[in-house]
Amino acid sequence: MDLSPRVRAVCDLDVAEVREFAGRHEYDGKTQDLSPAGVRAGLARAQEAQASSGPLPDPHDEAHLSAAEEHQRVTFAQLELHRAITKGLLHKNTVSRKLSRLATRINAL
Numbered sequence: 001m002d003l004s005p006r007v008r009a010v011c012d013l014d015v016a017e018v019r020e021f022a023g024r025h026e027y028d029g030k031t032q033d034l035s036p037a038g039v040r041a042g043l044a045r046a047q048e049a050q051a052s053s054g055p056l057p058d059p060h061d062e063a064h065l066s067a068a069e070e071h072q073r074v075t076f077a078q079l080e081l082h083r084a085i086t087k088g089l090l091h092k093n094t095v096s097r098k099l100s101r102l103a104t105r106i107n108a109l
Contacts, residue, residue: 006053006065009046013072036083039076046072074106 003011011018015032018024033042046069056062081098084090090098 004053004056005049006046006056006069009042009049010065010068010072013042013046013076034079036080039079043073043076074102077102 011022011024011027013032015027015030019027019030033039050069056065078099081090081095085092085095
């Protein structure tokens, strides 16, 4: 079974989950590139796939896929903020405040 480009882009952003829970064996032996450049490239591929393919025919599937895409964006945004602490770009209290505000905005949806 071949995946649509949007689903493939979401799967590429979470290799371990897809390999373990979805049984997609083409991901066996692959490691996920969580470097800043790899994350940006993966998110760019997901954005490009979303723009080029349009909505799915089933509204239920579209809602789930959109939620998965947003979940990936938030997860990797949090990762980038935590990396900024270790690089000394942001103070840990600043990152904590930003993450708290992000969580509040997400919960309001």
